[in-house]
Amino acid sequence: MDRNSATGAFLIAAVLLVYLFFFKPTPPAEKPAATPATAAKAAASAPAPLDSAAAARKLGAFAAAAATDTAVSQAQLQNDNLTVTFSSKGGRVQAVRLNKYKTFFGQPLDLLDARSSSLDVSFRTLDGKTVKLSDLSFQPSAAQAFTEGEKQGQRLTFTAQVAGGQIEQVYSLPQDSYEVGYDLRFVNLQNAVAQQPLTFTFLDKVRQTEQDAKQNRNHTTINHYLATDDHGALSEASEKPEEVVINEPVKWAAHKHDFFVAGLIADGTPFTTGKFASTVNLADSTYLKTLTSTLTLPIADVQNGKAHFRYFFGPNSFSLLKEVAPSFDRNVYLGWGLFRWVNRFVVLPVFHLLEQFISSYGIIIAILVVLIKLVTWPLTYKTYESQARMKVLKPEIDEIKEKYPEDQMKQQSETMKLYQSVGVSPLSGCVPMLLTIPILFAMFQFFPNAIELRQQPFLWARDLSTYDDLIKLPFEVPFLGTHLSLFTLLMTISTLAMTYQSNQTNTAMQGPMKFYSYLMPVIFLFVLNSFSAGLTWYYLVSNVVTLAQQAITRRFVDDKKIRAQLEANKTKNKDKKPGGFQARLAEAMKSAQEKESEAKKPTRRGK
Helix, strand or coil: CCHHHHHHHHHHHHHHHHHHHHHCCCCCCCCCCCCHHHHHHHHHHCCCCCCHHHHHHHHHHHHHHECCHHHCCEEEEECCCEEEEEECECCEEEEEEEEEEECCCCCEEEEECCCCEEEEEEEEECCCCEEEHHHEECEECCCEEEEECCEEEEEEEEEEEECCEEEEEEEEEECCCCEEEEEEEEECCCCCECCCCEEEEEEEEECCCCCCHHHHHHCEEEEEEECCCCEEECCCCCCCCEEEEECCCEEEEEEEECCEEEEEEECCCCECCEEEEEECCCCCCCCCEEEEEEEEECHHHHHCCCCEEEEEEEECCHHHHCCCCCCHHHHCCCCCCHHHHHHHHHHHHHHHHHHCCCCCHHHHHHHHHHHHHHHCHHHHHHHHHHHHHHHHHHHHHHHHHHHCCCCHHHHHHHHHHHHHHHCCCCCCCCHHHHHCHHHHHHHHHHHHHCHHHCCCCECCECCCCCCCCCEEEEEEECCCEEEECHHHHHHHHHHHHHHHHHHHHCCCCCHHHHHHHHHHHHHHHHHHCCCCHHHHHHHHHHHHHHHHHHHHHHCCCCHHHHHHHHHHHHHHCCCCCCCHHHHHHHHHHHHHHHHHHHHHCCCCCCC
């Protein structure tokens, strides 16, 4: 590794460290179990049921259907994927359990529950009152089977007789689906309901489901998609209050819980406006983040029976979400710009192809490394070839340093002349390394967000989507935590071994640069200790493959042949004027040297 390659590597590492500093996970805090006192306090904070007089004042013509706690009942729709529980109070979704998933702690995975979430719809009456569906009592029908084309499942209808008409809410759950159809109808209520949009509100207090509380929080957000095909989202990693107001049609909104999604999609007319907010209370050990979505529904569609929506309650899987709605797969964060492109069109297809034949995701990751290394081997070869050229030129470079020991500008100028005469570019070792950056950053986004790795064991790691904590420390180490990831430790050791081997063949690596080459892997040990085990396993395998590549490449690079080629280039370029980037760089260095010489000349004082 020559000085330019080392400088490039150092800058890449510095960029990664700055990035990782803001996204470094921390070990989760112990979460106390709910106490009877806490439950009593929550029950005490719930609104008391309305008496008839209070109901008349609040609900007006809708008071006859006012909900009371004594009349509340529950109903369910269920398939292999979901168990959706509904309450007759409001005829609304009360809880959602994902049947095929568990939390990291082995508990049933309830995406929503009555204590932590609320979905409701409100509307204005002609006499100026605001009525929520949760204020009203609905009568559920028995679950009925339905068939629509190739789709089969169960349907549940909630009805409330109000103000001379009725409100109907129809829910349908197809077999083998994570989607719940939702139709809302106001029948014969034109003389009671104001012609204003209805308001749908989704309050979601997100609980911890994964090992790492901070990563769980920092991967939780609200995404939305506009009718103009623009995607928007609240900041995932921010722990400050966030709010976005959208005054144009919205096609869908989704609450993303790290590896799971709860969303609402408009199948007919889009929502007319949207408002999305998130807050974090770090002192609250029960909830990681509070998400709130407010969407307005067109009243005309509700009255004419065209208000068709779909809930999605399911895993944050790219292959699944891309079939739900346009750009719904944006709930899977794959990075931005070029990094997302690499993950979507290169990494994911290869990953999913391999998982059709291989059941172990650790082996899939290892094969993925080998494939990427094979594709990028031409770049690796160019880098190593550049290192070999610089090694051969080192004696001449040392002579220049000895000839001009006090003049840095002259050293650089003469060194550039040497490069030009032998046809060597000072950037040739750095550029190939920079071209691998998209893959490097793509992997940092892919592994922590890939639900395919969630709770997948490999070797000593029980979950490749989070860190392995085989080595537990009896005390907390600053910037490291209370565990030491064995995958990260082995990755660090392999990186140090690779650095040592490189420095043995690279005589140009001296002084501070040599020290930094050993320091960086140690720094990454602290930074990556709480990252996905899948990521650190990837880099461990990558280091081993790189060592093998270097050993093989060394057999094809002969220092004597390189010296002969450089001498031939020197003869060939003897009378050739430099051009392109090197010429501009040499001219800039010459100009800087002249200015420095002028500055050193003594100034004359007038007599």
